[in-house]
Structure formats: C-alpha cells, structure tokens
Amino acid sequence: xxxxxxxxxxxxxxxxxxxxxxxxxxxxxxxxxxxxxxxxxxxxxxxxxxxxxxxxxxxxxxxxxxxxxxxxxxxxxxxxxxxxxxxxxxxxxxxxxxxxxx
Amino acid sequence: xxxxxxxxxxxxxxxxxxxxxxxxxxxxxxxxxxxxxxxxxxxxxxxxxxxxxxxxxxxxxxxxxxxxxxxxxxxxxxxxxxxxxxxxxxxxxxxxxxxxxxxxxxxxxxxxxxxxxxxxxxxxxxxxxxxxxxxxxxxxxxxxxxxxxxxxxxxxxxxxxxxxxxxxxxxxxxxxxxxxxxx
Numbered sequence: 001x002x003x004x005x006x007x008x009x010x011x012x013x014x015x016x017x018x019x020x021x022x023x024x025x026x027x028x029x030x031x032x033x034x035x036x037x038x039x040x041x042x043x044x045x046x047x048x049x050x051x052x053x054x055x056x057x058x059x060x061x062x063x064x065x066x067x068x069x070x071x072x073x074x075x076x077x078x079x080x081x082x083x084x085x086x087x088x089x090x091x092x093x094x095x096x097x098x099x100x101x102x
Numbered sequence: 103x104x105x106x107x108x109x110x111x112x113x114x115x116x117x118x119x120x121x122x123x124x125x126x127x128x129x130x131x132x133x134x135x136x137x138x139x140x141x142x143x144x145x146x147x148x149x150x151x152x153x154x155x156x157x158x159x160x161x162x163x164x165x166x167x168x169x170x171x172x173x174x175x176x177x178x179x180x181x182x183x184x185x186x187x188x189x190x191x192x193x194x195x196x197x198x199x200x201x202x203x204x205x206x207x208x209x210x211x212x213x214x215x216x217x218x219x220x221x222x223x224x225x226x227x228x229x230x231x232x233x234x235x236x237x238x239x240x241x242x243x244x245x246x247x248x249x250x251x252x253x254x255x256x257x258x259x260x261x262x263x264x265x266x267x268x269x270x271x272x273x274x275x276x277x278x279x280x281x282x283x284x285x
Binding site: 025026027029037038039040042043045046056058066067068069070 | 224225226228229230231232233235236237256257258259261262263264267268
C-alpha cells in the first residue's frame with residue numbers, strides 16, 4: 001500500500017506562501033509569514049522537499065559575494081495537496097459535533 | 103588652508119653685490135624707523151636671531167604638501183591650548199581606528215560544516231547563516247547597532263536550535279555508517 005504523505009499546519013503555511021510566488025528563500029518566506037520561525041524554516045523546507053511538495057535550486061548570481069542562496073518553489077504535488085487540504089477544511093466547517101450539519 | 107610661503111633670507115653682514123648691500127641697508131632703516139630710531143646692537147642681534155628663526159620655520163613649512171582643512175586645524179589648535187569645546191573634544195574622541203572583524207556566524211559555519219553532512223550543511227545551516235548576515239547588514243546600513251547585535255544573538259540561537267533538531271538524525275546516521283563499515 002502506498003503511504004500518503006502527511007502535512008502539518010506549519011508546512012501548510014509554507015506552501016501557502018509559495019503559491020503565487022515564483023521562487024523564495026527562507027528569509028523571504030519568514031518575512032511574509034511571521035508565524036514561522038527562523039530556526040525551523042529550513043528543516044521544514046527540507047522535509048517538504050523530501051515529500052516532493054517543493055523543489056529547490058541553488059541560485060547563482062554573478063557579481064554578488066557571500067554565501068550561495070537556495071530558493072524554493074512549489075511543485076504540482078504541492079499545489080494539489082494544498083487544494084485538498086483547503087477543500088477538507090471547508091468540508092469540515094459545515095459539520096458540527098456528532099455528525100450534524102451546521 | 104595653509105599656503106606655502108616663499109622662504110626668506112636675512113643676511114646681517116652683506117659682503118656681496120651692491121644690490122644686496124642696498125637691501126640690507128633698507129632693512130636696517132626700516133627697523134630703526136619702527137623703533138623710533140633708537141636701535142642698538144642688542145636689538146639688531148635679537149632681530150637677526152628672530153629672522154633666522156623665521157627662515158627655519160618657513161623652510162620647514164615648504165615641505166608641507168598636504169592641504170589642511172581650516173576647521174580641523176582650528177580644532178587642533180584649540181585642543182592644544184586646552185580651549186576646545188566639549189563638542190570639539192567629542193569629535194576627536196570618535197576618531198577610532200578601523201577594526202577588521204569576521205562576519206557574524208563564521209564560527210558556527212565552521213563547526214556545522216565539520217559536524218554535519220554536506221547536504222544538511224548547504225541546505226540548513228548555510229542558509230540560516232546567510233539570512234542572519236543579510237539582516238545584520240541591513241541593520242548596520244540603517245545605523246542600528248543594537249538591532250544588529252540582537253540579530254546576531256537571535257541568528258546564533260536559531261542556528262543552534264536547527265543544529266539540535268538535526269543532531270539525533272546525524273548521530274543515527276554516523277552510528278549506522280560506522281556499524282556498516284565495522285561489520
């Protein structure tokens with residue numbers, strides 16, 4: 001049986017920021033979403049990449065000194081899983097406790 | 103601005119050309135007229151000594167090629183005679199020599215590159231330190247020193263927290279590698 005990749009709330013926040021933007025690096029994502037932490041952003045991006053929801057590449061900039069930057073972009077699977085999560089959230093909003101419709 | 107002055111020469115006993123003799127005579131007459139015509143031998147000796155001193159001063163100033171700012175020169179003179187205002191003294195105190203320092207996160211960069219795998223280092227720690235340096239440079243450019251210091255402390259903390267998150271995984275990987283090599 002094929003395992004279904006899980007998605008945490010924080011990972012979903014990252015996907016939300018990547019949708020609509022071409023490529024972002026960690027600091028740009030944090031500036032857009034202050035609920036994300038600097039210490040964990042790259043760990044979470046690494047996990048999302050392992051799951052196949054985001055892809056990354058090293059940005060090569062001529063005439064720019066300093067450490068190389070790795071930018072992240074959302075994949076098709078990432079867009080699909082985000083839409084599925086949003087649909088699930090919408091569906092759950094219409095149900096109250098004990099299976100009653102709201 | 104101090105301009106270069108031409109050097110002057112005073113010769114008390116001219117024994118050369120008639121023109122030099124005439125110049126010397128004119129100088130003596132001028133000196134006598136300025137002192138009311140009562141110039142004695144001591145006065146002449148003193149004047150000649152002063153002229154000799156002035157000649158030395160002017161020759162020394164010939165070597166000055168640097169054009170000095172009059173404001174800075176005035177501040178220097180005021181300070182030298184102990185009449186500098188507090189603001190002037192503060193300006194002089196602020197002039198500290200430039201210090202070369204390592205960029206923030208250099209030590210952590212070295213440690214994490216040694217402890218963790220290349221992939222983890224490039225994707226996690228290098229990026230976190232690059233973020234810290236970017237924010238640090240922004241704060242320094244905005245002349246916010248305390249903000250820059252805070253960013254360094256926060257950045258170091260975030261790198262250490264990321265390192266602690268990755269440490270169990272790395273330890274398991276290292277142990278597994280050694281176990282495979284040993285067996």
